[in-house]
Amino acid sequence: MKQDMIVILDLGSHENTVVARAIRALGVYSEIYPHDITAAELKALPNVKGIIINGGPNNVIDGVAIDVLPDIYEAGFPVMAAGHDKALCEVKLAQFANDEEAIKEAVKGFVFDTCKAEANWNMKNFVADQVELIRQQVGDKKVLLALSGGVDSSVVAALLLKAIGDNLVCVHVNHGLMRKGESENVVEVFRNQLCANLVYVDATDRFLGLLEGVADPEQKRKIIGTEFIRVFEEEARKLDGIDFLGQGTIYPDIVESGTKTAKMVKSHHNVGGLPEDLQFALVEPLKQLFKDEVRACGVELGLPYEMVYRQPFPGPGLGVRCLGAITRDRLEALREADAILREEFAIAGLDKKVWQYFTVVPDFKSVGVRDNARSYDWPVIIRAVNTIDAMTATIEQIEWPILLKITDRILKEVPNVNRVCYDMSPKPSSTIEWE
Ligand code: XMP
Numbered sequence: 001m002k003q004d005m006i007v008i009l010d011l012g013s014h015e016n017t018v019v020a021r022a023i024r025a026l027g028v029y030s031e032i033y034p035h036d037i038t039a040a041e042l043k044a045l046p047n048v049k050g051i052i053i054n055g056g057p058n059n060v061i062d063g064v065a066i067d068v069l070p071d072i073y074e075a076g077f078p079v080m081a082a083g084h085d086k087a088l089c090e091v092k093l094a095q096f097a098n099d100e101e102a103i104k105e106a107v108k109g110f111v112f113d114t115c116k117a118e119a120n121w122n123m124k125n126f127v128a129d130q131v132e133l134i135r136q137q138v139g140d141k142k143v144l145l146a147l148s149g150g151v152d153s154s155v156v157a158a159l160l161l162k163a164i165g166d167n168l169v170c171v172h173v174n175h176g177l178m179r180k181g182e183s184e185n186v187v188e189v190f191r192n193q194l195c196a197n198l199v200y201v202d203a204t205d206r207f208l209g210l211l212e213g214v215a216d217p218e219q220k221r222k223i224i225g226t227e228f229i230r231v232f233e234e235e236a237r238k239l240d241g242i243d244f245l246g247q248g249t250i251y252p253d254i255v256e257s258g259t260k261t262a263k264m265v266k267s268h269h270n271v272g273g274l275p276e277d278l279q280f281a282l283v284e285p286l287k288q289l290f291k292d293e294v295r296a297c298g299v300e301l302g303l304p305y306e307m308v309y310r311q312p313f314p315g316p317g318l319g320v321r322c323l324g325a326i327t328r329d330r331l332e333a334l335r336e337a338d339a340i341l342r343e344e345f346a347i348a349g350l351d352k353k354v355w356q357y358f359t360v361v362p363d364f365k366s367v368g369v370r371d372n373a374r375s376y377d378w379p380v381i382i383r384a385v386n387t388i389d390a391m392t393a394t395i396e397q398i399e400w401p402i403l404l405k406i407t408d409r410i411l412k413e414v415p416n417v418n419r420v421c422y423d424m425s426p427k428p429s430s431t432i433e434w435e
Contacts, residue, residue, distance in 0.1 A: 002129060003029040004049045004117040006107075007042065007077075009068050011035050011055030015103075017255060019054060021290055022103040027119030028111055031288065032255060035068050039075040050115030052107065053081040080110045123293070123300040127159065130285045134163035138244055143283055145246035146232055147172045147198070149186040151310055152248030152286060155294050158301040159285050160246050161196050169197045169242065171235045173228060176204030177317030177331075180339040189304060199239075203231050207319075208328065215325040215363070217435035224316040245280035249287045250294055311356050312390070320435040324363030329416065330378060334361040336414045337380045344406045350384075354396045357384035359410075360423070360434045368418030377418035380410050385432055393427040 006023050008030060010016050016032045023030035028049075033042075035053075042048065051072065059066050073079060111117050143160055147153050147170040160168045170190060174183040183200070190196040210223050236242065286294055298308035314320055318338070322331045337359040345351045360381040368375040382403070387393035407420040423430075 002047070003121050003125060004047050004115075005045065006030045006111055006115065006117060007045065007048055007051050008032045009035050009037065009051060009053045009072070011053060011066060011068070012059035012061075013054045016054055017252070017290075018100055019052065019103055019107070022100045023107060023111060024121055024290075024293070025100060026104055026108060026111060027121050028117045029121040029288075035066050037072075038069060039071040042072065042075050042077070048077055049117040050078040050080065050110065051075075052110070053079065055081075078110070078114045080107070080114075123296045126289075126293075126297060127162070127300050130159055131163040134160060134283060134285055137283060138164055138167070140167065141243040142167045142169060142239075142241055143244040143246045144236055144239065144242045144280065145170045147186060147190065148315075149178075149182055149307075149310075150248070150313060151291075151298065151308060152250055152294055154186075154189075154303060154307050155298040155301065156246050156248045156286055157190060157196060158194065158298065158303050160283070161194060162301060166197055168246070169199065169239060171199045171201065171232060173201045173203055173231050173235075175207040175224060175228060175231075175317065175319075176202075177207065177224070177319040177322075179313065179318065179342075180335050185307075189307060199235055201231060201235060203227075206231070208326065208331075211319065211326050213325050217320065220319055220326075220435065221316050224319050228315070243281060244283045246283045246285075249284040251286075251288055251290050254287055309352075311351075311354075314433060320433050321358060321360045323360060323434055330361050330363070333378060333380070333414050333417055334359060337361070337410045337417065340409045340413060341382060341406055344402065344409065345384075348402050350396070350398070350402070354384050355386045355393075356432060357382075357396070359383070361417075362434075366419055370418060375418045377416045379419040379421055380414065380417050381421045381423050381434075382406065383423040383432070383434075385427070387427070387432070390432065391427075393432050395424055395426060398422070 006028055008016050008019055008023075010032050012035075013019075020030040020032055031045075042051070053068055053072075112119075143164060145153065145157055145160060145168060147157050149172065157168070157170055172183065172186050172190075183202075187198065187200055191198040191200075207224065207227055210227055211220060214220055214223060286297070289297060295308050299305075318331060318334055319326060321338075322334050341357060341359050342351070345354065345357055350357070360383060361378050362381065365376050365378055368377060384396040384398060385393040386396055403422060410417060410420050
């Protein structure tokens with residue numbers, strides 16, 4: 001890394017990620033480190049220009065107040081929050097809560113005047129640096145990457161491709177629970193347009209076979225997650241001479257994995273949790289980036305807009321939206337209804353405004369009337385939510401004419417559906433997904 005860096009030492013503030021983002025928005029690279037980092041460790045980090053010590057309401061662990069090690073102040077870096085200023089700084093930054101603009105103003109003088117940091121953090125430099133670092137790490141060895149088609153794995157794929165070309169082997173596992181056209185799009189962009197080495201595995205029958213009759217949400221999630229690893233592992237064993245595994249780990253994954261108080265609501269399945277006996281070294285070139293920076297990196301690398309700005313999609317895919325025991329016909333109805341919703345959201349410009357939107361098909365039917373005859377078919381539920389961090393969410397208040405048009409199209413175009421509902425529930429008390 002050639003970029004100058006401001007280090008934030010975490011004394012239990014929720015706002016540290018916002019402070020780091022604000023400094024990066026000023027064009028200076030910033031990372032968060034635990035409060036107990038030693039002066040030697042700090043000095044070993046590249047291009048540190050200054051330190052911000054930032055505390056908050058969580059600065060007590062097991063009843064004991066935490067503080068940085070005393071020799072941090074003697075490490076030779078400018079420190080914001082030093083001496084009597086310390087309490088002042090904590091209060092000041094905490095006051096701004098999540099206001100990035102206000103934090104920028106508060107730290108600007110320190111970053112540029114005191115630390116003399118250079119504003120050289122941008123995606124062009126990041127990509128150039130990473131290409132060099134990846135080449136140094138990997139040499140002429142091969143890297144395997146599970147390419148789900150999500151933002152993170154797509155950007156890692158594009159970055160690795162730029163760095164090592166043919167020595168990158170991407171594996172795309174279609175578990176049969178992808179959205180309409182999604183797997184085809186991954187093949188089109190990476191194999192046909194970017195000429196990446198891509199192994200495409202259609203494992204639809206295998207997944208749907210295992211899921212047959214399984215109604216419990218956690219069991220479904222477990223089956224999908226475990227089977228995903230199994231299929232990927234089988235493909236990996238077929239390939240010769242792979243030494244590295246690429247992963248789309250991003251900065252919030254690293255920062256959040258430090259949280260000790262989080263309670264599990266549902267198990268999340270992400271591509272990449274592989275068994276240790278595969279013995280790959282990891283390549284994680286995005287691990288310093290926030291999500292919006294990952295997107296900017298994707299744009300810098302020339303990936304299509306829709307891929308880079310794609311809404312979040314859970315690892316178990318449509319499997320957690322086709323409620324209860326999955327059947328092929330209900331899954332197909334869900335996929336079609338979801339495609340209509342996405343199309344209409346794009347027409348109305350809501351795709352750029354709403355954080356996440358999708359359909360759900362429950363495993364019960366209701367009575368309706370079609371062509372003067374009784375019908376007994378499934379409902380489709382529409383969900384559209386906005387959130388900052390997916391921990392809480394509010395619903396999008398969609399205008400009636402848009403909802404009516406979507407409803408009309410779903411009822412006309414999707415077989416075996418006779419009712420459309422809109423989910424009004426915030427998180428909490430609901431979660432964003434239904435399972
Ligand atoms: P919930 O339903 O927990 O979802 O409110 C919060 C966000 O996480 C996404 N989600 C997942 N993402 N693997 C993922 O990568 C998963 O297993 C998973 N489950 C839920 C969900 O779509 C929402 O954006």
